[in-house]
Amino acid sequence: DAGVIQSPRHEVTEMGQEVTLRCKPISGHNSLFWYRQTMMRGLELLIYFNNNVPIDDSGMPEDRFSAKMPNASFSTLKIQPSEPRDSAVYFCASTPPTLAGIGELFFGEGSRLTVL
Amino acid sequence: GESVGLHLPTLSVQEGDNSIINCAYSNSASDYFIWYKQESGKGPQFIIDIRSNMDKRQGQRVTVLLNKTVKHLSLQIAATQPGDSAVYFCAETPRIQGRRALTFGSGTRLQVQP
Numbered sequence: 001d002a003g004v005i006q007s008p009r010h011e012v013t014e015m016g017q018e019v020t021l022r023c024k025p026i027s028g029h030n031s032l033f034w035y036r037q038t039m040m041r042g043l044e045l046l047i048y049f050n051n052n053v054p055i056d057d058s059g060m061p062e063d064r065f066s067a068k069m070p071n072a073s074f075s076t077l078k079i080q081p082s083e084p085r086d087s088a089v090y091f092c093a094s095t096p097p098t099l100a101g102i103g104e105l106f107f108g109e110g111s112r113l114t115v116l
Numbered sequence: 117g118e119s120v121g122l123h124l125p126t127l128s129v130q131e132g133d134n135s136i137i138n139c140a141y142s143n144s145a146s147d148y149f150i151w152y153k154q155e156s157g158k159g160p161q162f163i164i165d166i167r168s169n170m171d172k173r174q175g176q177r178v179t180v181l182l183n184k185t186v187k188h189l190s191l192q193i194a195a196t197q198p199g200d201s202a203v204y205f206c207a208e209t210p211r212i213q214g215r216r217a218l219t220f221g222s223g224t225r226l227q228v229q230p
Contacts, residue, residue, distance in 0.1 A: 004159075033217060043160070043205065043220040056217060091159050104150065105218060107159030 002026070004108035006092050012114045018080040021111045024073055025094030033105060034067055034077050035091040043091070049075065061086075082115045089113070124203060126225040135193040137224045139206030144187065146208035150218065151180060151191045155202045163191070163204075193226075201228045 005024040013019055025032045033048040047057040049069045057067070064083070069075040079086055089112045093105040129135050141149070147168035152160035166173045166180045166189075173180050179192040189206050203225050207218040 035220075042222045045217050045219065048217050093159075104162045104165060105160075107161070109157075109159050 004092055004094055004106055006090075006108035006111050008111055009109065010112045010114075012116065013082055014116050015083055016081045017115075018078065019082045019086075019113060019115075021077040021090050021092075021113070023075045023077070023092030023108060025075070025092070026096075026106055027073070028096055029094035029106070030072070030097045031095045032069060032075050033093040033095075034075070035093065035107075036088045037091060037110070038088045046077070046090075079113075082113075084115045087113055087115050124223050124225045126227060128227045128229060129196050131196060131198060131228055131230050133196055135191075135196045135200070135226060135228075137191045137193075137204050137226065139189040139191075139221050139224075141187050141189060141206065141208045141221070143208060143210050143219070145210035148209050149180070149182060149189055150207045151178075151189075152205045152207060152220075153200075153202045154205065154223070160205060196226075196228050198228045198230055201226055 004026055007022045011019060031050045034046040035043050036046055037043045044059055046059045047067045048055055052069045052072060065079055067077045077090060089110040091107050091110045093107045095103050095105055127137060150165040151163040153163050154160045164175045164178050164180050166182050168184060171182050177194045181190045193200055203223045205223045206221045209218050
């Protein structure tokens with residue numbers, strides 16, 4: 001079975017450019033999470049969706065970041081305009097529906113973003 | 117491969133030895149905990165989880181211990197192998213409402229010497 005699919009795997013861009021990261025969750029999963037990983041701050045939750053609806057976006061750094069989930073099989077994380085401090089690895093993860101409301105996160109391979 | 121943290125605490129063990137990785141969590145409301153393994157250039161992978169109504173859970177070569185009194189979690193790996201070399205993260209989540217998200221610790225790098 002295909003896991004969580006992220007694209008691009010690597011992106012190098014210049015400061016001020018728009019960046020769009022994409023994620024396809026595992027089929028049947030109903031929650032999707034965007035995390036950012038840096039050396040200084042580790043893994044930080046940016047936003048998560050449940051049934052395509054944003055539940056908690058308190059981790060989104062600022063208005064330059066936006067995320068959408070137009071349907072159950074696709075999500076985007078957009079940075080506009082990008083800045084060098086946005087350089088990080090961005091992970092998407094998904095989980096299936098569970099009675100307990102919690103469970104294992106299945107992570108993608110990540111998108112490494114470098115903003116020059 | 118990528119480095120996930122230049123300042124991560126590092127545990128170095130000999131192949132075949134047992135490893136113990138520790139994690140302190142801060143939220144007393146957390147009731148679900150997971151250990152993840154992250155290899156260089158990859159996303160975190162699930163190892164084992166435990167709920168707060170348990171204090172021990174065993175998997176294949178791994179055991180997680182939970183001490184709620186002191187808010188401490190540990191991961192024990194038996195007969196450590198070179199393939200176990202990675203960064204290990206503990207993660208927690210409190211029950212608030214609806215769907216919950218995991219909060220990750222800073223990680224420990226495990227180096228297995230052949």
